Amino acid sequence: MKKAILSGNEAIARGFIEAGGKLAAAYPGTPSTEVLETLSCEEGIHAEWSVNEKVALEVAIGGALSGVRSLACMKHVGVNVAADPLMTASYTGVNAGLVLFAADDPGMFSSQNEQDTRHFARLGKMPCIEPSDSAEAKEYIKAAFDLSESFDTPVILRTTTRISHCKSVVEVGIAEPRAGRGLARDFGKYVMLPNNAKKRHVFVEDRLLRLKEWAETSPLNQVIDGDTSLGFITSGISFQYVREAFPKAAVLKLGMTFPLPEKLIRKFASSVTKLAVVEELDPFLEEQIKAMGITIHLGKNVLPLAGEFSQRLVQEKISGSALKVNEPVSGLLVRPPTFCPGCSHRGLYTVLSKLKLYVSGDIGCYTLGALPPFSAMHTCICMGASISAAHGTAKGLALQGTQQKPVAVIGDSTFLHSGITGLINMIYNNGDAIVIIMNNDTTGMTGGQEHAGTGRSAKGTEAPRLDIAKLCQAIGVTRVREIDAYNIKDLEKTMKEELAAPGPSVLISNQPCVLRYRVSKKAYVVEKETCKGCKLCLKAGCIALSFTPEGKTGFVEIDPLLCNGCGVCSQLCTSGAMKNS
Amino acid sequence: MKTFNILISGVGGQGVLLTSKVIAEAALLSGLDVKQSEVHGMAQRGGSVLSQVRFGEKVFSPIVSEGEANLLIGFEPLETARYLHFLKDDGVVIYNTRPIGTIGVSIAAEKYPADINETIKARAKTVMPFDGTQLAVTAGDKRTLNLVLLGAALKFLPLKESAVLDAIKNTVPKKVLEINQRAFAAGRAQGK
Ligand SMILES: Cc1ncc(C[n+]2csc(CCOP(=O)(O)OP(=O)(O)O)c2C)c(N)n1
Numbered sequence: 129m130k131k132a133i134l135s136g137n138e139a140i141a142r143g144f145i146e147a148g149g150k151l152a153a154a155y156p157g158t159p160s161t162e163v164l165e166t167l168s169c170e171e172g173i174h175a176e177w178s179v180n181e182k183v184a185l186e187v188a189i190g191g192a193l194s195g196v197r198s199l200a201c202m203k204h205v206g207v208n209v210a211a212d213p214l215m216t217a218s219y220t221g222v223n224a225g226l227v228l229f230a231a232d233d234p235g236m237f238s239s240q241n242e243q244d245t246r247h248f249a250r251l252g253k254m255p256c257i258e259p260s261d262s263a264e265a266k267e268y269i270k271a272a273f274d275l276s277e278s279f280d281t282p283v284i285l286r287t288t289t290r291i292s293h294c295k296s297v298v299e300v301g302i303a304e305p306r307a308g309r310g311l312a313r314d315f316g317k318y319v320m321l322p323n324n325a326k327k328r329h330v331f332v333e334d335r336l337l338r339l340k341e342w343a344e345t346s347p348l349n350q351v352i353d354g355d356t357s358l359g360f361i362t363s364g365i366s367f368q369y370v371r372e373a374f375p376k377a378a379v380l381k382l383g384m385t386f387p388l389p390e391k392l393i394r395k396f397a398s399s400v401t402k403l404a405v406v407e408e409l410d411p412f413l414e415e416q417i418k419a420m421g422i423t424i425h426l427g428k429n430v431l432p433l434a435g436e437f438s439q440r441l442v443q444e445k446i447s448g449s450a451l452k453v454n455e456p457v458s459g460l461l462v463r464p465p466t467f468c469p470g471c472s473h474r475g476l477y478t479v480l481s482k483l484k485l486y487v488s489g490d491i492g493c494y495t496l497g498a499l500p501p502f503s504a505m506h507t508c509i510c511m512g513a514s515i516s517a518a519h520g521t522a523k524g525l526a527l528q529g530t531q532q533k534p535v536a537v538i539g540d541s542t543f544l545h546s547g548i549t550g551l552i553n554m555i556y557n558n559g560d561a562i563v564i565i566m567n568n569d570t571t572g573m574t575g576g577q578e579h580a581g582t583g584r585s586a587k588g589t590e591a592p593r594l595d596i597a598k599l600c601q602a603i604g605v606t607r608v609r610e611i612d613a614y615n616i617k618d619l620e621k622t623m624k625e626e627l628a629a630p631g632p633s634v635l636i637s638n639q640p641c642v643l644r645y646r647v648s649k650k651a652y653v654v655e656k657e658t659c660k661g662c663k664l665c666l667k668a669g670c671i672a673l674s675f676t677p678e679g680k681t682g683f684v685e686i687d688p689l690l691c692n693g694c695g696v697c698s699q700l701c702t703s704g705a706m707k708n709s
Numbered sequence: 710m711k712t713f714n715i716l717i718s719g720v721g722g723q724g725v726l727l728t729s730k731v732i733a734e735a736a737l738l739s740g741l742d743v744k745q746s747e748v749h750g751m752a753q754r755g756g757s758v759l760s761q762v763r764f765g766e767k768v769f770s771p772i773v774s775e776g777e778a779n780l781l782i783g784f785e786p787l788e789t790a791r792y793l794h795f796l797k798d799d800g801v802v803i804y805n806t807r808p809i810g811t812i813g814v815s816i817a818a819e820k821y822p823a824d825i826n827e828t829i830k831a832r833a834k835t836v837m838p839f840d841g842t843q844l845a846v847t848a849g850d851k852r853t854l855n856l857v858l859l860g861a862a863l864k865f866l867p868l869k870e871s872a873v874l875d876a877i878k879n880t881v882p883k884k885v886l887e888i889n890q891r892a893f894a895a896g897r898a899q900g901k
Pocket of ligand 1: 155156157158181203205206209240491492493494511538539540541542543566568570571572573574641
């Protein structure tokens with residue numbers, strides 16, 4: 129068998145192939161994105177970017193009902209979006225296997241909250257499986273499909289960033305041939321009218337009892353014999369930290385974290401003198417184990433609820449003594465993320481910041497406009513919230529006697545994900561706001577994935593291209609205008625016109641993402657003699673610029689290796705010192 | 710062998726991930742257990758990025774804790790300084806001296822630390838600073854900085870050169886293999 133170094137996400141994709149999986153639907157979201165990206169290169173598998181997570185899960189449900197093993201992938205907050213179909217899919221059960229892969233982000237490397245997906249398994253009364261490295265990720269997704277089919281249930285495969293994005297050694301196996309099961313038709317099982325759902329709820333409760341029994345002897349849960357003076361119950365990445373920090377200790381490693389094997393846990397707990405439960409985020413295992421009447425000596429009483437763990441953290445918190453380590457170099461500048469040189473979002477925020485407008489924000493690269501020097505985004509809640517919240521804000525201000533047009537800024541992928549509904553709502557309810565759709569022809573923040581507006585499928589083949597302007601017109605927006613986000617003067621003029629105009633408007637910028645499409649224009653240079661050192665250009669907030677306080681006034685320089693030639697800074701220059709010819 | 714821990718730090722977009730990928734592949738080719746961790750998403754937009762590689766007989770955690778790193782490879786001085794406390798007492802630092810300002814520096818709200826090279830020197834016994842960006846540009850593309858630094862790091866890696874060379878072949882896309890091999894050789898000559 130061939131050995132390869134795969135990330136957890138690549139391993140999940142590989143496991144899906146080996147499990148004979150046929151249909152995968154996802155919406156991008158760090159740290160989950162690479163599962164679908166990997167599958168999109170695979171022949172014989174339908175892999176698609178769906179417009180959002182709810183749609184992705186519903187597509188996968190349809191796939192499972194049609195008779196093929198189906199997978200929906202998303203980040204943790206995506207499960208909120210998909211929660212509606214998820215809860216009832218638990219009642220209908222499956223035909224061929226159905227797995228929801230959800231990736232949590234402890235430490236919030238790239239997320240707006242730190243919620244713990246395991247609660248959804250409990251809420252929906254379905255199994256939750258957690259691998260602790262890539263090799264397990266590959267095997268566990270296979271187990272998830274078997275479990276799904278033998279218990280007639282959707283299964284949640286949950287990872288965290290360190291599982292999804294860490295790479296480790298995997299033995300690549302072969303894909304098992306798997307015939308489709310054919311379309312399932314069963315009125316009582318798949319049509320969730322109240323009378324059918326009542327019976328299915330009873331089934332769900334019984335299924336949960338049977339799953340608990342299965343968990344007692346499942347190979348997913350393992351006892352590692354060792355020193356019993358302090359024993360650990362743990363799962364996922366925390367297992368690795370425990371093994372590293374306490375290599376000799378007895379460990380009960382739970383591969384299935386819902387439902388729990390009560391007898392196995394009881395037996396393990398009684399075999400050790402002191403019991404520690406080590407899990408990132410919520411005390412999900414801990415509370416269930418405590419509810420069994422088992423004493424936990426060390427758990428969330430010493431371990432944090434927020435942030436990610438490490439071997440050092442586990443060692444220090446469990447042993448109760450700090451390790452001696454060097455202090456970090458003090459006073460270092462922080463380096464927050466920022467717009468790429470050449471990014472079209474920069475021009476827009478230069479203007480929004482200058483006009484001091486109230487901006488109802490959304491999630492994407494353009495959220496970086498909330499940071500200095502722009503500081504021109506005032507809310508960021510969840511995908512799609514910008515338009516609906518701007519509408520509510522305008523109404524709320526009006527109720528307080530203030531007529532003010534808020535601005536909503538939203539990306540193309542986010543608009544198609546869940547901004548459309550907000551826009552329909554605003555038009556229907558006689559709202560008034562300026563909606564700016566930053567169409568850069570890609571899902572930028574997550575690394576440049578296709579979507580319904582790019583004209584290409586996940587596999588890179590040609591696809592129908594949704595026309596955002598026409599769509600807005602069809603919704604009933606009468607003022608739809610195209611803007612050039614690189615042209616600061618024009619943009620400012622347009623903004624002022626739309627602020628003065630009665631009723632809502634939609635402004636669409638159609639400039640490609642410079643990173644995704646590798647746009648690179650000739651770098652600008654500063655004529656030192658002409659530069660007055662006024663620093664106006666620095667308002668462009670670009671890392672290619674720097675100011676040297678030498679000579680009488682100081683001067684600005686442009687790093688030729690970083691400059692992308694977009695010209696935004698040169699438009700801010702009043703002395704004509706910036707040239708690119 | 711005892712687990713060998715490497716930190717690779719830089720600025721999003723500098724190509725940090727390729728260096729760790731090649732090292733991990735070389736470790737695998739050497740028959741070792743290996744784990745590698747990286748950060749995707751938000752931080753890749755010009756933020757501070759860190760990748761970690763650990764290899765040895767058996768590796769549990771994929772991340773390196775404070776005081777555990779044998780080697781720190783920095784793509785940028787400030788990002789090198791940020792992780793110095795992760796080094797073991799005898800840990801080695803190899804870094805590119807070409808600074809990239811933070812957004813705060815670019816808007817003249819803060820100053821890039823003038824004494825950054827001294828700071829780094831003071832915190833580690835073995836330090837190898839050089840202008841890797843220049844070597845990469847000479848090799849043909851600034852993006853080959855990752856292979857320049859890898860070349861310079863070679864003599865501190867407990868891996869055979871042949872394994873590293875094979876790993877480069879397995880990992881780097883064919884189209885840009887030659888220029889990357891040139892960058893690696895340039896880094897290696899620097900490291901000698
Ligand atoms: C419900 C949910 N799904 C996925 C994500 C991950 N995510 C963050 S931003 C983003 C999309 C950004 O694309 P776009 O709106 O086109 O803006 P861009 O980054 O290209 O500027 C995604 C998918 C999320 N935060 N929430």
